[in-house]
Amino acid sequence: MKDAHVYSHYRDTVIGAVVDLAAEHPEIVFLDADLSSCIGSTAFQKAYPDRFFNCGIAEANMVGVAAGLASTGLVPFIHSFGCFASRRDYDQLFISVGYTHQRVHIIGSDPGITAQYNGGTHMPFEDIALMRQIPGMVIVEPSDAQSLYELTQQVYENGQSSYIRTPRKGISFRYTTEDHIELGKGIELRDGGDIAIIATGVLMVDAAMGAADILRGKGIEATVIDLHTIRPLDTELVEKAAKRCGRVLVAENGRYAGGVGEMIASHLAAVCPVRMGFLSVGERFGEVGNLSYLSKAFGFTAENMAAKAEELLAK
């Protein structure tokens, strides 16, 4: 397995994973919607100019074109910012890709508040909820560059349409090539018996690890799960954590309605109900600011997550 340390940003990593796949799979094509220099799909264009198509600022058409390409036997990866890649072209994703059983891999960048300076118009809070409504759609939100590289390749190998939710800027590593990263299998990063924190994505898994440190200082041991695959849900791991800890806090960089927390809650309600807490975007829209400001404004900090955990434990 390739070491993702060769990359310097998440964007290079996700595109690098597709470029590497494309070397072995001539059926892979890439479509962008005038954001190729933002995600770095220009690297794909450079490597495979005849298999790259910039569709311009026309996301609905991009999705339809991708579905048409797929019906001829090609496998398109497409990119836009997560808000446009999900909300703007939703009927096209639902009908032209989902309903027709065509296979398209969608990269939605800048999840939740990581859109930062592009502000509220560019913040995908509801993309997970939307993608969940499309039967068969796989959803991943890796929490570091190594898992981003590996899961991007795994969703291709899996063969179903997928939504890859990833930040563009910066890079961090939690895993090495030695770690076992498997689509559909969450990773237990810490093993504690008092409360389980299930988190998705770089921002929330980082905060969850910080929260677990804070809680340990107070004598509370937390299990932390990196739920890198949102769909299909790793029910086994979620149930195991719920049964062991009896308290589950779900942390996601997105809206509560239809999101990861509701998904886990509805599953646990049916098989092993436990008291749950949720850290997510509430009844509000996004706003502009840097990540530090926004993390505080939305409560996506280790401190707030630890406080939420304590509240849950007190109930």
Added chain:
Amino acid sequence: MDKAAIDALRDAAFSIRCSTIREIASFGSGHIGGSMSIIEILTYLYYREMDTDPSDPGKETRDRLVVSKGHAGPAVYATLASKGFFPGEWLSTLNQGGTRLPSHCDMTKTPGIDFTGGSLGQGFSAAVGIALGQRVRKLGARTFTIIGDGESQEGQVWEAAEAAGAWKLDNLFAFLDLNGQQLDGYTKDIIPQIHIPERWKSFGWDTREINGHDFSEIEEAIEAAKKTPGMPHMIIMNTIKSYGYIPGEGIKSNHSMPITPEGAEEAIRALKEREGRV
């Protein structure tokens, strides 16, 4: 095309019209208007132009047709059945639970349907993608697509038109069913579309305008388009909504109509008489 060839196409179109009317009558109602207006182009494409194989409908190198105005499914099914893509008996299952012939064209259900239509505008983008895929994969095949004039109110149509023009997809042949009507009435009374040929030309399309019920004009336009490389092709077909289902011709609400089996036979008799077939 000589007279015999035209007569053969007219006979095929008549037969497909009758099948379509009876098919809709078997269910009791359906999208008769937009089905009838594209019978000639469907007949011409499947009987004269497209390279398809009913025994191998998924053949990669085939020419493909996307009926983006997917509500014309009944006409497409009658045409496909006439070519042997599936048994003619299927036509009487239109819209019944469990059918392989749903009201709107569905590629996952029906042999010979190359892409799904129904959410208007989407099939047209897919047709652009298919033509592009045929080019990328060097399949040497062509994509045909039929869109509606009401459908052309969808912004996605123009996004797709712009992309196809930019990509110079000369293996893409589009037909606009310009029947002047949509569900709520006449397009001129809803959102009028003006300068239609000029619009398509300005998007980089090789554009022609014909009588969509005249086989000679259809042939002439397609042959001329085939000789025009480097651009996608738009053939604007002036048509009459419900053409050939006489009770629906010239009325406002002919998008979807109830038809009884008796009404169907009566309409077919009237059409026979008008075409001098009795």
